[in-house]
Amino acid sequence: MNENSLLPIYQELWQTTTNWTPSIEQLNLFQELYNEILIINRHLNLTRITTSEEFWEKNLWDSLAPILEHNLKDKKVIDIGTGGGFPGLPIAIIFPEAKLTLMDSVAKKIKFINEFSHKLNLKNIETLVNRAEIIGQDQNYRKQYDFALIRAVAEISVCLEYSLPLLKLGGIAILYRGNLTQEEKEITEKIAHKLGGKIVKITNKNTPIQDHIRHCIYIEKVKLTPKKYPREVGKPTKLPL
Template sequence: MTENNLLPTYEDLWKSTTNWIPSAENLQLWQGIYDEILAINQHLNLTRITTPEEFWEKNLWDSLAPVLEYDFNHKKIIDIGTGGGFPGIPISIVFPDAELTLMDSVAKKINFIKEVAKKLNLTNINTLVDRAEAIGQDQNHRKHYDFAVIRAVAEISVCLEYSLPLLKIGGIAILYRGNITEEEKLKIEEVSHKLGGKLMKITNQNTPLQNHIRHCIYIEKVKLTAKKYPREIGKPTKSPL
């Protein structure tokens, strides 16, 4: 680690935007993630986010600001389409007693997450290489989770079809988005209802450094999802609800 690669702490920004301040251990582990990403990015294009400020805003603040109102400890959480491990890895660090499953269909990304979890001793992370359509019909995962987080991997109706079948009754899906149109807002309620969910709220809190547009959608699972959802692999994206 060089001085140029030292992550900013931005304690005042955490406090003013989330009413929360990271611990010294949080900061140390986040630095560890960043160092691992910089090292692996030299031969695996894991992320285009490379400067310390970008990493802080897009991978730490962006991952955590929408979820800090909840206590995830002793809860089961799945990160669907985790990519390089976001928001799942930062969540695992802030909530060490949570049980996280980080899922992606790309094995090399999951292998990276396994290595990072091992090096940083993040014992609350499980990993899974699979498709959301497949695990949504797997009895080891369907109706299994208290929270599902999904960060803009597809259009909203697809994300809802991926996430709601995995939740217990009373569980919450948290969808990270950029901009949301009025048409999409109407669609959220319709599709959520079809899948056994109820819209709780949509928040808007732009990023604190670059002021990029951020919305977050919170859906509560209020009844069982029909057995036909999620549909077979590829169908949700080809024919969104």
């Protein structure tokens, strides 16, 4: 293996920033994930993040830091728009007793996740090729999850409309964000309320190496989401709430 393909371990950094450290087995699985990403990325653009340090910070640390404080044993978790499998794959590695659904509308990305899960014998993952607007209205998925995770590249209103319908009452949506303005916080509160949620906390924990801004918004589902949400495909982005 090329020396540049070895992931940094950073046990002390994990401990000081998250109060947790990965086991040897978990470190090995992280390495295998990175190896597979490098191979597949040659012909499928799973991620622009390919250097080992960037991968550690943006795909491992970034995926796990917001969720490590939660006990996911026997919990149902959906990763909406998982892309190359983040945050879902690192979470599946760390929480083998959680039940993960990794969803994306791009079939090639889900195919990679299926192959990787099979290769590493990750039995706690199921995958879904679909749109959030469709599964949010499907009774097999609506109101089924304890946690809904979304690495929020879309507007906050879109992320909320995608995630809250999928949660059980008492479930938590976690919106992974970069910068967050006061105006966005107010919008989040207003739209979350409309969709049956309330903000329980917002964290600001910057990345430990590059010091990039990271916020996470935690929204609890406190009442049922009105049946009309999510609206049909394309509407949440074209006509945000």
